[in-house]
Amino acid sequence: MGAMAGQQGDIHELKMEISALRSDLKRFIERANQQHVGAVLGDLKRNYAGLFSQHQVDSAKTDLSLHMVAECAMREKCYEAFLDFLQNTAMHIKDGQVSDEIIQSYRKQMKVLRKKGPYERCDTCFSEVHRLFEKQIDLMQSLGIYQIAAATRDDPVECNTEGIVCEILEPFANIQRFQIVKALATATRTFSDLAQLTGLRAGNLLFHLKKLQESGMILQRHERGDYAITEKGFRTFRTISDLYAGLAGSR
Numbered sequence: 001m002g003a004m005a006g007q008q009g010d011i012h013e014l015k016m017e018i019s020a021l022r023s024d025l026k027r028f029i030e031r032a033n034q035q036h037v038g039a040v041l042g043d044l045k046r047n048y049a050g051l052f053s054q055h056q057v058d059s060a061k062t063d064l065s066l067h068m069v070a071e072c073a074m075r076e077k078c079y080e081a082f083l084d085f086l087q088n089t090a091m092h093i094k095d096g097q098v099s100d101e102i103i104q105s106y107r108k109q110m111k112v113l114r115k116k117g118p119y120e121r122c123d124t125c126f127s128e129v130h131r132l133f134e135k136q137i138d139l140m141q142s143l144g145i146y147q148i149a150a151a152t153r154d155d156p157v158e159c160n161t162e163g164i165v166c167e168i169l170e171p172f173a174n175i176q177r178f179q180i181v182k183a184l185a186t187a188t189r190t191f192s193d194l195a196q197l198t199g200l201r202a203g204n205l206l207f208h209l210k211k212l213q214e215s216g217m218i219l220q221r222h223e224r225g226d227y228a229i230t231e232k233g234f235r236t237f238r239t240i241s242d243l244y245a246g247l248a249g250s251r
Helices: 002-067 075-094 100-115 122-142 161-172 175-184 191-198 202-214 231-249
Strands: 218-220 227-229
Touching: 002 075, 002 122, 075 100, 075 122, 100 122, 122 218, 122 227, 122 231, 161 175, 161 231, 175 191, 175 202, 175 218, 175 227, 175 231, 191 202, 202 218, 227 231
Parallel strands: none
Antiparallel strands: 218 227
């Protein structure tokens, strides 16, 4: 009996040692992977930053030409202003690092520009500029150029509970509506596109589109025109997606 107990004790100690070795090996692999990824990203930023930046500018030229309101007296003037804005923001891809203060300053610039827009349909063009700007930010984050500043846990949070539920949570609390917003986050869509995507019939689809329009998440370019995401819709979609990714990664 004593010998058996001794053997069991030895086996337990051996299991503990193996477990510890596994933990050490896992940490080593994670560190090695992080170093490898960091090295790869560093090479990408050094060798291809200029190419990435120019691609963003070329993409902006094409997308603005395609998606800005066509019949507008201010189209050419706004096009030049929007392109100049996106060229300036794209230049930071070459810098290697950009602060959250700089990104927020650009967001304020967009708000100032929007206030100068005299027409309701200006929302269509500004939603496209915002989408292109967020694409640049996505690239900066992927390359490790930009990191969102995290709010401290001690910051007091004052919120309008009813407003949050009605204007943000409720519009997204439906699979089809989330599919619609996700699709519009990458491009404008026709009514037929969204019907095919969601599998909804005309009446049901109109109900969900109206919900999203009333909450300010999406807009329709003009009567019977394509649907586009708004700045509010895009930021809400990104925030929810990032939150889900963060929670999934912590499991």
